[in-house]
Amino acid sequence: MNKLSALFSLRCILRDMEKDIGLQELSAPEMDVFLAANAMARDEGAAVTSDQIYSHEMASGLAQATYHRALRSLVGIGLIEKANGYKVGLYVVRSDLVGK
Amino acid sequence: MNFLIVAxxxxxxxGVTALVVTPVQSIFFPEYTVFASLIYLPHGVRVLATWAFGWRAIPALVLGVTMSAWLFSPTASLEFLEPDLVKGILIGAFSAFLAFELARFVGYDSYFGHMRKVNWKVLIIIGAISSIINSLGQTLAYSGLIGLGNIPGTLVIYAVGDLVGLVVCMVVLMFCFRWVRWFSLSKGQ
Known part of the structure; x- marks a missing residue:
């Protein structure tokens, strides 16, 4: 039995618990990337590329790996969605979900 | 290695229960405190260790309970409980395993690796079943020592203490993982 995968699985279970009891909030890098994406999108529903988000001053200071992890996390949470019909990384900010 | 980690x-x-929870509890419920704790954190270890390692957690839990009794129980309490201590230790170590087996029997095989992903609520429910098994078992084991009038109260304190202990344990772990996540993210900046 893989001890680390049990630990990883426990982390996933407790992450779900965190979400279900409403304790999940954005980490600092997630917040920076979300604000950067929101600023770059300008109009509601407009799609932006990952490079555009990363070029914003709010996100450009983050290490690449941190930036991508935060972006992935925001997609996972649903605050940023992959734009439909595009093969390349285009994202839509769901600012309508903020505060819900 | 897993054996030692669980123990x-x-x-x-x-230790945390004995040194922090029990002294506070003994002020309010002195008559029940020698038998049971209102926030019994080791129940969380029982449930999570059994979830992760199945029956292999039992020997480690037996060692953990024995060492804990030796390290943290006052000698007077140990002497008082001694005749039934072994029964109490075994019931405590087997309770979570019995609850997981019961869940498996009714179609919820929730051991780590047997189900794609276990919901935390399932762990809480199995922990609650385990706390009832433990509560009944411990009350029976110490029935000769617990006054007849104290049995219902002790039964409830065992069950509630175990369940609250599991929930507190999971919440503490949740915050630990949360801090680790924040720490690793901020380090990556």
Whole structure:
């Protein structure tokens, strides 16, 4: 039995618990990337590329790996969605979900 | 290695319970405190260790309980409980395994690796079943020592204490993982 995968699985279970009891909030890098994406999108529903988000001053200071992890996390949470019909990384900010 | 981790986790949880929870509880419920704790953190270790390692957690839990009793129980309490201590230790170590087996029997095989992903609520429910098994078992084991009038109260304190202990244990772990996540993210900046 893989001890680390049990630990990883426990982390996933407790992450779900965190979400279900409403304790999940954005980490600092997630917040920076979300604000950067929101600023770059300008109009509601407009799609932006990952490079555009990363070029914003709010996100450009983050290490690449941190930036991508935060972006992935925001997609996972649903605050940023992959734009439909595009093969390349285009994202839509769901600012309508903020505060819900 | 897993054996030692489980035993050490049990001893740590028992230590926190004995040194922090029990002194506070004994002020309010002195008559029940020698038998049961209102926030019994080691129950969280029992449930999570059994979830992760199945029956292999039992020997580690037996070691953990034995060491904890030796390290943290006052000699007077140990002497008082001694005739039934072994029964109490075994019931405590087997309770979570019995609850997981019961869940498996009714179609919820929730051991780690047997189900794609276990929901935390399932762990809480199995922990509750385990706390009832433990509560009944411990009350029976110490029935000769617990006054007849104290049995219902002790039964409830065992069950509630175990369940609250599991929930507190999971919440503490949740915050630990949360801090680790924040720490690793901020380090990556």
């Amino acid at each position: 050490a986790a049990y001893i740590l949880a028992h």
